[in-house]
Amino acid sequence: MRACDFVPRRRKCVCAYDGTGFAGWQSQAAGRGLAIQDVIEARLAAIFGQPVRIAGSGRTDAGVHALGQVFHFDAAWSHGEEKLLLALRTGLPSTIQIKSTRPVRADFHARFDARGKRYEYRIHLGDADPFARPYCWTVFxxxxxxxxxxxxxxxxxxxxxxxxxxxxxxxxxxxxxxxxRLDVLQRGRRLRIVCEGDGFLYKMVRSLVGALVSVGEGKLSAADLAAILASRHRTATVQTAPAKGLFLAKVFY
Structure with missing residues (x-):
């Protein structure tokens, strides 16, 4: 085997996950629950026989899902990318899927190189069926x-x-x-709010969605929302939408 096969390389991975029951993406202090990062790092440690740390594009809160979270890690692997992808997928729970993995330049960083993100929030008008209910905000x-x-x-x-x-x-x-971008798309009783920007603050998307739902209910007006934005002051007027309806859809590089 060539010596270069044992030289660690940086790899960029895209993953999807059902955040239900997890303490978010990022590892938590002891006793605060299992995070997505913990599960993936445990699988990488089993594959490589040593601890492997990963760095994600950013955090998602407890109960938030992802269609395209990105992370990177450094490790030596000599068996091809398809076999690495298979090894990762084989040992992970069905709630976490590695969608792709590929070598990248040594200075690539999943978080600091990101140019923007797209989030999607799902709302159901009226009672959703049991298969959709865990992944949307049901608004009656x-x-x-x-x-x-x-x-x-x-x-x-x-x-x-x-x-x-x-x-x-x-x-x-x-x-x-x-x-x-802040698009409100409707298909029957399903609403999808697509939010795209250069970066997002803690619970920002869920706060925007909560405020928009208040507008839809007639509790706030568009002018009220503009005034709240200009005030730069968070109050109880802005409700936070439930975590279960939020999906990190894509990270842009």
Whole structure:
């Protein structure tokens, strides 16, 4: 075997997971529950016979799902990418899937090289069936979808989104983000809110969705949302949508 086969290489992986029952993506302090990262690192340790740390594109909260989370790791592997992908998939639970793996440059970083992300939030108008219910916010009250779309349009652009985050840090912390897209798509009783931007704050997407649902219920107006945004102050007026309806759809590089 060639000496270069034993030289660690960096690999970029894309994975999907059902976040139900997990303590989020990132490893937690002892006693705070099992994270997606813990499960993947345990599988990598079994494959390579030693601890392997992974770095993700960012955190997802407990109960949040992913269709395209990205992470990287460094390890020496000499059996081809298809066999590595098979080895990863074979030993993971059915709630976690590695979709792809490929070598990348040594200085690639899943988090710091990311240019943006796309999240999707799923809402069901009325009672969802048992197969959809764990992965959406079931809203029984009628929603004015046109009003939601009008309010969403007021939020697109570069703004200070402090009023739509659960951050508890100092006010000087940078909370300005560029929101490229906030689409409200409807198909029958299913609503899908697509949120795309250069980065997102802690619980920002769920806060935006919660506020938009309040608009649809008539509790807030588009002007109210604009005023909340301008205030840079989080209040109980902004509800946080349930974690189970949120999906990290894609990371852009």
């Amino acid at each position: 009250r009628p929603l004015d979808v046109d009003a939601i779309r009008a309010a969403a349009a007021r939020l697109i652009g570069r703004h200070d989104f402090r009023a739509f985050t659960a951050l508890n840090g100092p006010a000087r912390e940078d909370t300005v983000r560029m929101l490229h």
